[in-house]
Amino acid sequence: MTRFIAILVLLLFSFESFASSAKIQNVETKLNTNIWLIEDNSLPIISFKIAFRHAGSAYEPIGKSGTSNLLSNMLNKGAGKYSNLELKKILEDNAIYINFTLDKDNLYANLSTLKENKDKAFEILSLMLTKPLFDKKTFIRVKSQALDSVKKKMEKPNYIADLRWIEESFAGHQYGLPTRGYPETIENITIDDLKKFMNEHISLSNAVMSIVGNISKSETTSLFNQYLSKLPVTPVEAKKTDCPGIAYIRQLPEGRTIHIKKDIPQSVVIFGTNGISYADKDFYAAHIMNYILGGGGFESRLMNEIREKRGLAYSVYSFLTTMSYTSLLKGGLGTRNEKLDEALDVLKAEFKKMQKNGITSDELNSAKSYLTGSFHIHLDSNQKLVDFISFIQLEELGIDFMAKRNNYINKVSLEDVNRVAKRLLNPEDLIITIVGKKL
Amino acid sequence: MITSAKHKLLILFLIVCFSGNVFAIQINNFHLKNGMEVVHIPSKRIPAIAHLVWYKAGAMDEPIGKSGIAHLFEHLMFKKTENLADGEFSKTIAVNGGDDNAGTSQDYTVYHQAIAKKHLSLVMSLEAERMKNLVVNKNSVKNEIDIVIEERNMRVDNNPKALLREKMKKALYRDHPYATPVIGWKDEIKALTKDDALNFYKTYYSPNNAILVVAGDVTIDQIKSLAEKHYGELEISKIEQKHLPKLSPLEKSQIIKQSNPSVKKSEFLRYYLAPSALSEGNKHTEALSVLSQILGGGETSRLYQKMVMDEHLVTKIGSYYDSISKGESIFGFYAIPKDKVKFEKISTTIEEEIRNIIKNGIPKDALTRAQNILKADFIYAQDGLKNMAFIYGRAITTGLSADYITKWPERISKVTEDDIIQAAKYIFENKHSVTGFLTGEEND
Numbered sequence: 001m002t003r004f005i006a007i008l009v010l011l012l013f014s015f016e017s018f019a020s021s022a023k024i025q026n027v028e029t030k031l032n033t034n035i036w037l038i039e040d041n042s043l044p045i046i047s048f049k050i051a052f053r054h055a056g057s058a059y060e061p062i063g064k065s066g067t068s069n070l071l072s073n074m075l076n077k078g079a080g081k082y083s084n085l086e087l088k089k090i091l092e093d094n095a096i097y098i099n100f101t102l103d104k105d106n107l108y109a110n111l112s113t114l115k116e117n118k119d120k121a122f123e124i125l126s127l128m129l130t131k132p133l134f135d136k137k138t139f140i141r142v143k144s145q146a147l148d149s150v151k152k153k154m155e156k157p158n159y160i161a162d163l164r165w166i167e168e169s170f171a172g173h174q175y176g177l178p179t180r181g182y183p184e185t186i187e188n189i190t191i192d193d194l195k196k197f198m199n200e201h202i203s204l205s206n207a208v209m210s211i212v213g214n215i216s217k218s219e220t221t222s223l224f225n226q227y228l229s230k231l232p233v234t235p236v237e238a239k240k241t242d243c244p245g246i247a248y249i250r251q252l253p254e255g256r257t258i259h260i261k262k263d264i265p266q267s268v269v270i271f272g273t274n275g276i277s278y279a280d281k282d283f284y285a286a287h288i289m290n291y292i293l294g295g296g297g298f299e300s301r302l303m304n305e306i307r308e309k310r311g312l313a314y315s316v317y318s319f320l321t322t323m324s325y326t327s328l329l330k331g332g333l334g335t336r337n338e339k340l341d342e343a344l345d346v347l348k349a350e351f352k353k354m355q356k357n358g359i360t361s362d363e364l365n366s367a368k369s370y371l372t373g374s375f376h377i378h379l380d381s382n383q384k385l386v387d388f389i390s391f392i393q394l395e396e397l398g399i400d401f402m403a404k405r406n407n408y409i410n411k412v413s414l415e416d417v418n419r420v421a422k423r424l425l426n427p428e429d430l431i432i433t434i435v436g437k438k439l
Numbered sequence: 440m441i442t443s444a445k446h447k448l449l450i451l452f453l454i455v456c457f458s459g460n461v462f463a464i465q466i467n468n469f470h471l472k473n474g475m476e477v478v479h480i481p482s483k484r485i486p487a488i489a490h491l492v493w494y495k496a497g498a499m500d501e502p503i504g505k506s507g508i509a510h511l512f513e514h515l516m517f518k519k520t521e522n523l524a525d526g527e528f529s530k531t532i533a534v535n536g537g538d539d540n541a542g543t544s545q546d547y548t549v550y551h552q553a554i555a556k557k558h559l560s561l562v563m564s565l566e567a568e569r570m571k572n573l574v575v576n577k578n579s580v581k582n583e584i585d586i587v588i589e590e591r592n593m594r595v596d597n598n599p600k601a602l603l604r605e606k607m608k609k610a611l612y613r614d615h616p617y618a619t620p621v622i623g624w625k626d627e628i629k630a631l632t633k634d635d636a637l638n639f640y641k642t643y644y645s646p647n648n649a650i651l652v653v654a655g656d657v658t659i660d661q662i663k664s665l666a667e668k669h670y671g672e673l674e675i676s677k678i679e680q681k682h683l684p685k686l687s688p689l690e691k692s693q694i695i696k697q698s699n700p701s702v703k704k705s706e707f708l709r710y711y712l713a714p715s716a717l718s719e720g721n722k723h724t725e726a727l728s729v730l731s732q733i734l735g736g737g738e739t740s741r742l743y744q745k746m747v748m749d750e751h752l753v754t755k756i757g758s759y760y761d762s763i764s765k766g767e768s769i770f771g772f773y774a775i776p777k778d779k780v781k782f783e784k785i786s787t788t789i790e791e792e793i794r795n796i797i798k799n800g801i802p803k804d805a806l807t808r809a810q811n812i813l814k815a816d817f818i819y820a821q822d823g824l825k826n827m828a829f830i831y832g833r834a835i836t837t838g839l840s841a842d843y844i845t846k847w848p849e850r851i852s853k854v855t856e857d858d859i860i861q862a863a864k865y866i867f868e869n870k871h872s873v874t875g876f877l878t879g880e881e882n883d
Contacts, residue, residue, distance in 0.1 A: 042484045043821055044462060085748075088738045092808050095815030112819065141747065141754075148754045148775050151703040157597055262701065266592035297538075298517070298529045308526065311585030314593055334593045366534050373536015376485045377553045381823040 022379070024389055024399050027211075027220045031229055035209040036389045036399070037220050040382065046118055046213035047382040048111040048125075049390045053208060054236055054324075055107035055201035057181075058174040058246060064189050066146065066181020068107055068201075071194045072100035073142045075109075078133035079124070087124065096121040098128065104175055105324040106394070107201070112383070115214045118223065126227035129202060139191050147187070150180050157268035157435040158332070160260060164433040165270045165330075169252050175326065204228070206236040210390040212382045249326035250274075257344075257432040267340045267436025268332070271347065273429045275320050275327035276420070278395050284408045285416035286320060286329075286424060291367045292359050292417075293350070293425075294318030294331050299366065301354070305346050306333060312343045322395065329424055337437045348427035355425035358418030372406050448659070451845040453817075453827075462818055466831065467659050468841045471671045475646035478841060479662050480654040480827050488655035489825045490562045491551040492570070493836040495650075496643030498623075499545045499616040499765065500681050505635050507587065507623020510543040512639050514583045516550065517541075521572035525579070528565055535561065545617055546765045547836040553824055556656050563669035570644055571673055580633045588629065591622050599699035600706060603875045606695050611710045611873045615686050617766055647675040650836050654828035683766040685719075686712065689871035694782075696876045704775055707753075707785045708875035713770040713866045716762045717838050724762035725850045726862035727770060731760040732809035733801055733859070734792065735772060739808065741792055742772075752780050752788060763834055770866055782876050793867045800856045814848045 027035040060067040076098055078084035091098065094117040101108045109129065113121035153159045163178055170176030181189075209228075211220055252274050276286040294302035294317050306316045318331030335343040379385050392401050449468040467479040498509045519525045532539045537554030552562045595601040605620050612618035622628070651670065653662050689712065713727055714720030735742045735758025746752045755775040761768055774785050820826040834844045 040484070042482070043818075045819065045822060047822075085739065085744075089804075089808065092737070092739060092812050095811060095818070097819075114815075114818065144777070145754045148704050152775070155599075155701050155703055264592075264597045264701075266589060266597045268593075268597070296533065298526065299533045307586055308582075311582040312589075314586050314590035334589060334597075336589065336592060366530075369534045370536055373534075373555060374538060375536075377487045377536070377538065377555070377824070380485055380487065380553075380825075383822060 022385065022402070024402065025217055026399060027217050027224070029221065029224045029229070031204055031233060033204050033207060033209070035211055035220055035224060036393060037210075037215070037217060038212045038385055038389065039214075039216060040212060040385075041214045043382070044115045044214055045382060046113050046115055046211065046215050047386040048113075048122075048211045049209070049386045050109040051208040051390050051394055052107045052109075052202055053206040053394070054105065055197075055206070056102050056105040057177065057179045058104045058325075059201060060174070060177075060197070061193070063185055064193055065177045065185035066150070067189050067193050067197050068102050069180040070142060070146055070186070070189055071197055072102050072107055073146060074134060074139060074194055075100050075128045075132050077138045077142065078135055079127035080131040082124075082127070084133070084135070084138055090120070090124065094120050096124065098125055102179065103323075104179055108390075118215070118219075119226075122223045122227040126230050130230050130232070132198075134191050134195060136191065139194075143186065143189070146180065147183055150178075150183055150186065153180070157262060157264060157266075158270075160262070161268050161270040161332075161433045161435045164258060164260060165272060165431060168256065168258060168433065169272065169431050170249065170326075171253070173249060173325075174246055175249070175323065199232075199234075201236055202232070203236050204231045204233045207231070208390060208393045210386050210393065212386040212389070246325060252429070252431060255426075255429045255431055258434065259438050260433065260435045261438050262435050263437055264435070265336060265437075266334045267337050267434050268334050269340075269344070269432060269434050270330070270332045271430050271432045272328050272330035273426065273431065274424065275322065275329040276424065277322055277327045278397060282416060282420040282423070285412045285420040288364065288367045288371070288409070288412055289354070289359070289417050289421050289424070290318055290320050290329065291371060292363045293354060295320075296367065296370065299370070301350050302331070302333075302347065305350055306335075306343055310342070310346065312339050312346070337439050340434065340436065340439070344432065348430065351425045351427040351430065354421045355427075358421055359414065361414055364412075364414055364417060368409055368412070371409050375405075449841070451841055453845045454848070462821075464821060464827070466841055466845060469663070471646070471667055473646050473671055473673060473675050475666075475670050475673075476650045476835065477662065477666055478650065478652045478828075478831050478835060479657075479659050480652070480831065481657075481659075482654060482824070483656050485824065486556050486656050487553060487824060488556045488559050488653055488657050489551065489553050489828045490559065490566070491549055491652040491825075491828050491832050492566050493547050493549045493650040493652065493832045494643055495547060495648050495678075495680070495836055495838075496639070497544050497546045497548055498619060498621040499683065500643060501616075501619070501639070502635075504627060505631065506619045507628040508631055508635050508639050509548060510622055511580075511583060511587050511628065511631055512636050513541050513543045513548050513550075514587060515575055515579060515636055516569050516573060518579045518583075519574045519576065520569050521574060522568055523565070528569065531565060532562065537562070543621055545621060547833070549832060549836070551825070551828075559653070559657060559661070560665050560669070563665055567669040567673060570646065570649065570670075573640060573644075575633050575636045575640070577633050580631070580636055584628060584631060587622070588625065591625060591628065594622065595620070596625070599697055599702055600877055603695065603697035603708065603877050606697065607708060607710055607873045607875045610693050610695060611689070611712060611769070612686065615684055615766060641676070643678065645676040645678060646670050646673045648678045650832060652828045652832040655824055686767045688712070689873070692871040692874070694874045694876065696878065698878045698880060700879060702877055702879040705782075705879065706875075706877040707772075707774040707776055707782055708877070709772040709786070709789070710873045711770045711866050711870060713760060713768045714762075715764040715766065715768040716834075716843065717765050718767045720865055721762075723858075723862035723865050725847075726854050726858040727760050727866070728762060728813060729806065729809045729851065729854045730796075730859050730862055731758045731770065732812055733805055734758045734796070736809065736812065739805075741796070741805075742789065745792060746774070746785075746788055750788070751777060752784060753777060763837055763839070765837055782874075786874065793863060797860055797863050797868065800860060803856075806854070806856060806859070810851050810854065813851050817848055
């Protein structure tokens with residue numbers, strides 16, 4: 001039991017004045033692709049990440065939703081001369097961790113290894129990305145595991161509410177489909193679908209690579225030359241796909257409230273509206289605005305009004321998120337069924353209030369102070385650093401971003417925040433989905 | 440070991456040997472004048488510190504009928520004190536670029552912050568303030584009860600599996616305090632009062648019942664002088680540690696069914712009582728950690744190979760075991776059976792595999808692999824400011840020594856095949872269990 005649940009996604013948006021010791025180096029490779037490196041020799045371990053752009057669930061063929069998830073679960077099930085079991089034993093014996101994860105935009109390869117085992121680790125990763133076995137029996141198993149896992153998710157109120165939210169918000173767009181598919185679309189997927197998806201989407205040409213830990217520039221280069229250069233270099237085009245609906249979403253559909261009936265004591269609410277992209281001049285103003293609205297834990301207005309003053313919820317939060325083709329301001333809360341209307345009223349009133357009256361200069365200063373002071377604390381491990389520099393690359397924020405980021409925050413004025421609040425915080429625009437008992 | 444004029448400073452080295460390589464970190468351990476224990480885990484990686492204060496007071500210490508008070512009280516610690524307004528604690532941490540939170544378990548309550556190193560004195564002064572000067576008022580208790588009820592709704596009452604786990608723990612622990620959930624029973628939470636909170640505070644919140652853990656970029660001398668200044672003068676009180684009753688073996692096995700129409704895939708859960716590092720039978724704990732890895736730790740494990748790969752009975756299977764608790768622990772299994780596979784088949788297959796290990800032992804490579812994985816986890820745990828602080832703090836607060844953790848990897852290395860067989864016999868042979876079936880339909 002904890003006092004409150006920190007929402008992990010916040011971490012991505014709380015990067016700040018960076019510890020001087022961590023400096024990003026650009027390692028150029030012979031194949032015209034780069035690896036960003038932070039050398040940190042304090043521990044004998046290394047974390048590595050590849051983001052394959054445009055290999056996420058939004059690029060799956062129609063009716064085959066769940067393809068990229070199945071692919072990510074098949075890639076580490078045997079490769080080259082190693083059976084799945086042999087591979088797993090080598091990884092465990094050498095304390096190497098390799099997994100594949102995904103979101104709607106990208107598919108990620110994640111690797112952690114002890115320094116001494118780095119060659120073995122990269123050899124295996126390279127094999128997984130070039131010679132996965134795609135064994136038939138394994139595929140049947142992986143598919144039934146993926147099906148069960150999606151069915152378990154569909155039991156959870158939060159998942160149900162969030163799925164309905166994306167279905168409503170992105171109807172007709174690939175973003176409106178669940179990242180891991182529906183049970184019925186998973187059933188449709190074949191091994192050939194995975195192979196095709198892999199051929200079209202896994203390539204060095206769309207790979208964004210990051211490495212952090214006990215490794216030098218020259219060691220990074222030689223790992224690349226020896227192992228990763230074996231990956232295909234065929235160009236991957238974002239739109240070279242047989243799925244429609246990959247267009248930029250500038251505006252979500254009109255606001256609405258949808259109630260999904262479920263016999264549970266607590267109504268689970270997901271809410272959201274249009275967000276803001278990094279390229280927008282008001283991004284950092286919005287970042288500060290969100291911290292004050294619902295991003296800053298106990299210091300946020302939503303937490304104060306909904307939880308602390310009225311005891312309506314344990315958890316209430318908001319966050320900004322960016323995807324390749326849209327950006328969102330989203331959030332959630334959970335409240336006992338009989339208090340749902342009151343909680344929603346307070347939520348909308350807080351949107352209205354900040355839109356109309358803006359924030360105070362005290363709030364602005366506190367937000368700046370937190371956001372500029374907490375950065376290095378949120379980047380306390382190789383793992384977090386590698387995720388972070390991968391994110392900087394994907395968002396194309398620049399190799400000097402860490403040094404500049406503080407200034408971006410500090411430059412924001414009260415007027416900037418109030419202007420962006422006017423633009424984003426229309427309570428009428430909120431798309432709200434609720435799972436709970438309707439009273 | 441270095442001794443200073445006033446107190447002993449114990450320096451330990453956590454050493455993990457992995458395929459011939461040695462990783463070591465230094466741990467410093469000493470006591471303040473008033474008895475408060477301090478642990479220092481140095482790390483220069485980022486100019487920040489993690490500051491944790493652990494109290495040897497958790498849900499197990501609650502008076503009968505007052506379940507949830509330890510956790511509710513943890514929430515109240517963020518309220519008004521004699522010198523801080525309501526909410527000022529967290530606000531002060533936040534404006535200084537820090538994060539804070541807290542947690543409650545059966546055995547302990549922990550309050551923690553991560554912040555730039557220059558603010559160590561500030562967080563100590565805040566934490567020391569609420570150790571003794573909290574002001575509990577009626578309205579905040581009432582409001583916080585509403586919040587905790589929502590927390591319970593979210594974690595438990597909205598979730599059929601969590602409800603099943605609660606019932607299973609009650610059946611397993613019977614009249615032992617661990618039978619009661621940490622968050623408390625709903626009716627009892629609702630009836631908690633300001634006096635209950637104050638009683639809990641006065642009984643347990645005192646420097647001689649607390650452990651300070653500081654990890655990060657700070658020297659032992661800095662910690663010593665700051666800790667003496669902020670915590671060393673706090674008044675101690677007489678603490679009577681509650682003794683856990685001896686838990687008798689289960690007299691019969693029990694099956695608990697939980698049905699809920701929202702369940703789309705059935706689940707199987709099983710609990711066996713197992714020794715903890717502080718309960719009877721604790722010589723088996725390291726062997727049990729290794730056994731859990733061999734039986735149900737990932738794809739190479741015995742149960743996964745047999746039940747997922749060979750016999751196609753389940754899509755998911757695993758086991759778990761945690762030795763760090765005051766009272767008896769749980770050796771647990773979970774599985775997602777394939778459609779049409781009977782729960783009974785899952786039970787008998789797990790039992791068969793356990794008997795197989797007891798009878799035929801385990802191959803050397805499986806033992807070595809399991810030991811490697813457990814030791815590697817310890818190496819990776821050093822990546823991050825707080826991880827080691829939590830590992831050491833939890834163990835010491837529970838009643839173990841810093842040395843217990845420091846020597847843990849070494850003890851794991853020494854576990855033999857026979858140790859595992861003896862440990863398996865100890866917890867499984869002729870022992871009963873509590874099994875939970877989670878289904879979508881009443882008659883599934």
